[in-house]
Amino acid sequence: MTDSVTPHSASEAAAVLAGAAAQRRPVRIAGGGTKLGWGNPVQSDALRLRTENLSRVQIQTTTPPTATLGAGTPIAHAQVQFARVGMMLAIDPQLGLGLSPAATVGGVFATADSGPLSHGYGPPRDQIIGLTLALSDGKVVQSGSRVEAPRTGYDLAKLVTGSFGTLGVLLSVEVLLHPLPSLTATAFGSSDDPDLLGRAAVELAHSLRGMQAFDVAWRAGYGGLLAQFAGPEAQAQAQAAVAAITASGLGDAESRTDDGSTWAGQRAGQRSADRAVLRVHARRSQLGTVLRLAAEAEADVVGRAALGVSYITLNVNRIARVRAGLPAGTAAVVLDLPQSARGAVESWDTPDAPGLRLMQDIKQNFDPAGVCNPGVFVGRI
Amino acid sequence: MEAGADLIERVRLVCGSGHVLTDPVALLTYRSDGVRRDGPLPLAVALPGDAAEVGAVVSACADNDVPWVVRGAGTSRDGSALPTAGGLLIALTRMRRVLSLALADDEVTLEAGVPAATLARSLAPTHTVEVDYPGTVGGAAAAGRLGRHLVGLDLVQADGALVSFTPRSGGYDLAAAFGGSHGTRGIAVSLTLRAVSLP
Numbered sequence: 001m002t003d004s005v006t007p008h009s010a011s012e013a014a015a016v017l018a019g020a021a022a023q024r025r026p027v028r029i030a031g032g033g034t035k036l037g038w039g040n041p042v043q044s045d046a047l048r049l050r051t052e053n054l055s056r057v058q059i060q061t062t063t064p065p066t067a068t069l070g071a072g073t074p075i076a077h078a079q080v081q082f083a084r085v086g087m088m089l090a091i092d093p094q095l096g097l098g099l100s101p102a103a104t105v106g107g108v109f110a111t112a113d114s115g116p117l118s119h120g121y122g123p124p125r126d127q128i129i130g131l132t133l134a135l136s137d138g139k140v141v142q143s144g145s146r147v148e149a150p151r152t153g154y155d156l157a158k159l160v161t162g163s164f165g166t167l168g169v170l171l172s173v174e175v176l177l178h179p180l181p182s183l184t185a186t187a188f189g190s191s192d193d194p195d196l197l198g199r200a201a202v203e204l205a206h207s208l209r210g211m212q213a214f215d216v217a218w219r220a221g222y223g224g225l226l227a228q229f230a231g232p233e234a235q236a237q238a239q240a241a242v243a244a245i246t247a248s249g250l251g252d253a254e255s256r257t258d259d260g261s262t263w264a265g266q267r268a269g270q271r272s273a274d275r276a277v278l279r280v281h282a283r284r285s286q287l288g289t290v291l292r293l294a295a296e297a298e299a300d301v302v303g304r305a306a307l308g309v310s311y312i313t314l315n316v317n318r319i320a321r322v323r324a325g326l327p328a329g330t331a332a333v334v335l336d337l338p339q340s341a342r343g344a345v346e347s348w349d350t351p352d353a354p355g356l357r358l359m360q361d362i363k364q365n366f367d368p369a370g371v372c373n374p375g376v377f378v379g380r381i
Numbered sequence: 382m383e384a385g386a387d388l389i390e391r392v393r394l395v396c397g398s399g400h401v402l403t404d405p406v407a408l409l410t411y412r413s414d415g416v417r418r419d420g421p422l423p424l425a426v427a428l429p430g431d432a433a434e435v436g437a438v439v440s441a442c443a444d445n446d447v448p449w450v451v452r453g454a455g456t457s458r459d460g461s462a463l464p465t466a467g468g469l470l471i472a473l474t475r476m477r478r479v480l481s482l483a484l485a486d487d488e489v490t491l492e493a494g495v496p497a498a499t500l501a502r503s504l505a506p507t508h509t510v511e512v513d514y515p516g517t518v519g520g521a522a523a524a525g526r527l528g529r530h531l532v533g534l535d536l537v538q539a540d541g542a543l544v545s546f547t548p549r550s551g552g553y554d555l556a557a558a559f560g561g562s563h564g565t566r567g568i569a570v571s572l573t574l575r576a577v578s579l580p
Contacts, residue, residue: 205487
């Protein structure tokens, strides 16, 4: 049976890690538990370190406004607090499988998970400006706006974001906040031609200004592009975008004020409980190729049309074929897998040898005992 | 042969003798930085012409146990461009080519010695990258002044090996984390920037 600990403070978390390091016992770090299936499996006797007691929301009304969030804070809870003061954290992934929005701050930053807002505001690494991290030698390290020491190494906050908990236990983050828009509206256009959608994405990414989100969706042989605008002029901007969408060659162009369901659907399309989800990062200009591969594999796609990030939901036995067909230089990582397939599919692409060596060196420097989520990451780091 | 002389001979073979400076008067140009403080005179100044030459120079330094400092235009104001006594100064000012321009993807890849002030001109009239920095793009990256524009880089490590990180690499986000490392994590020989398309 897996032991589990729930530290109440940074020092407790660091002491737990140091104790595990002394025994060379792997530690599996868990927040809301919504993404524990991502990455390669950690050995089953790992000590589970749960961050649920490291929960706090502290808003700083500075310019720009920021917030300090405990790693165990549910994102949904933090967003409610921010909305009360007219702000938001511009990170909007799907917050869990099913109805429970349990994803925590620590889990979202550890996996660099994101949603449609990353088009307008950038990925999680652009939202984080500092953090506190417990290391397996028992130390607690900090970076950010309130740390005065000059920095000459890697930017710790950006290095830890997306590191899948392999460098230490994320205890808290300092993030930028943005004004919560009063109104959003979306313009749509559609086609059954993957290449046309790809060409239109390139054209509209350049011609439509001020989009908060710009997504692609593909399902059952038919797809569309969605351009979302925010603020008092959102409706007018979305209506004006309809002409550009029509000019790009897409059909059925229209605009409407958002009721939330369309974009909730986009977020939900990033996860699956019973099929695999492959996250592909290609060039924007390769979107047509990615959609065509997905269509051939009878897969569904949602993604960021201008950023080249696509979430492909497909049957497990189609993963290898889609991966093999991707353009050179494209990254693909398997996120969700059905329980029966976990451990049988390598989650990450194989990195080149110098890159892997450098990443192994970094892991060794942060976690010489090798106890923090060992094996889950690229190259089984 | 002493380590310094051996190193200079190897670096001349790599870069060409016209791109290795040892004359004391010529070295004076390279002893100061953006606030015109004077550091020590370096052993020599190497002016490599591409990434492979940077890797070979760094490898030669490692073999001879000679420290090196890298600089672009030498406009840094924090002391990180000042040479060390008896060390090699590697200046990237000959490396100023635009390596690829993928305008459909809003991406440009440049050698590190491209002057930051010429970036906007290189990308006009369709794109721009606003960088308020007096030196090179490599210097701007090392000083953390490229912000979210910096999405990929080729890095020469202390043993001379080259590691590439593109916007689409898996693993640790080393391109983003490199910003502000002041040359302590290796030499960024080329950088991929996300440009902004103009209306």
